[in-house]
Amino acid sequence: MSTQRKPEFMEEDLSEDAVHDYLEANHDFFERHNDLLSSLRLPHVSGDAVSLVERQVSVLRQKDLKLERKLKDLIEVARVNDTLGAKMHQLTLRLLSANNISETLEAVETALRAGFNADLSVLVLFGEPAAFDDIKVGRFFKPIERESESLKAFATFLKGSGPRCGQVRDSQRDFLFGRETDEVGSAALIPLGKKSEIGFLAIGSADSNRFHPGMSMDFLSRLGGIVAEALKRY
Numbered sequence: 001m002s003t004q005r006k007p008e009f010m011e012e013d014l015s016e017d018a019v020h021d022y023l024e025a026n027h028d029f030f031e032r033h034n035d036l037l038s039s040l041r042l043p044h045v046s047g048d049a050v051s052l053v054e055r056q057v058s059v060l061r062q063k064d065l066k067l068e069r070k071l072k073d074l075i076e077v078a079r080v081n082d083t084l085g086a087k088m089h090q091l092t093l094r095l096l097s098a099n100n101i102s103e104t105l106e107a108v109e110t111a112l113r114a115g116f117n118a119d120l121s122v123l124v125l126f127g128e129p130a131a132f133d134d135i136k137v138g139r140f141f142k143p144i145e146r147e148s149e150s151l152k153a154f155a156t157f158l159k160g161s162g163p164r165c166g167q168v169r170d171s172q173r174d175f176l177f178g179r180e181t182d183e184v185g186s187a188a189l190i191p192l193g194k195k196s197e198i199g200f201l202a203i204g205s206a207d208s209n210r211f212h213p214g215m216s217m218d219f220l221s222r223l224g225g226i227v228a229e230a231l232k233r234y
Contacts, residue, residue, distance in 0.1 A: 084219055087115045088226070095230040102135050104230050109140040112203060120184065120204035122176045125231070126197075139178070150175050157189050158196050163220040164189045165211035168204075176202045186211040190224040198228050 023029055094107040105123060112118040122139070125132070126146040135141060144150065153171040157164050168176070168187045177184060185208030192198040201224060205211060 101234040105137045105141050108227055118203045119206050120177050122202045125199040163217045166213050190220050192228040198231055
């Protein structure tokens with residue numbers, strides 16, 4: 001009689017990845033094994049054990065809450081953009097109806113102060129200052145020769161092609177808003193024309209977070225484009 005023993009087979013433990021891959025490939029597994037589904041118990045954050053179905057419902061609720069919050073954020077962004085769009089439309093209409101540069105500047109200043117809630121704003125226009133002696137719009141309007149020494153503080157910005165946002169240096173603040181102004185937490189510099197060929201618009205805020213480098217520049221770019229085209233008429 002042969003004493004040869006039959007080979008023994010060792011069962012390897014299934015890895016978590018193998019179980020995961022199998023369930024992912026067989027979505028109907030628990031439909032075919034309802035008894036197993038109802039018997040599975042999973043720990044809950046409260047410490048109590050819940051069934052797999054209850055856990056799935058809880059996960060779905062959490063996803064729904066995240067989607068709801070995301071939807072609310074998107075709706076808020078859309079509402080803000082719609083409001084800004086309406087204000088830009090009103091500014092455009094006022095600029096179209098302006099008959100001279102004085103009325104154009106007044107329209108921009110009013111829109112920034114009353115429509116866009118700017119704490120401080122200045123429109124710097126390149127040209128001979130004496131040519132604008134008859135324009136009276138207060139400290140909002142600052143005509144200056146582009147080669148002026150006072151503009152050295154803005155050299156990097158003037159070489160750029162888009163708006164700049166963030167904190168301003170003391171020399172920039174003093175030139176734009178005056179040495180006695182100390183409530184400028186942040187500011188936006190908006191070129192008028194390519195590489196500020198006409199000048200630039202400066203908007204200051206007491207809020208240090210109002211204008212920052214990470215914010216969207218689309219609105220500021222559009223504002224600069226509209227104002228630049230309006231000024232080109234004169």
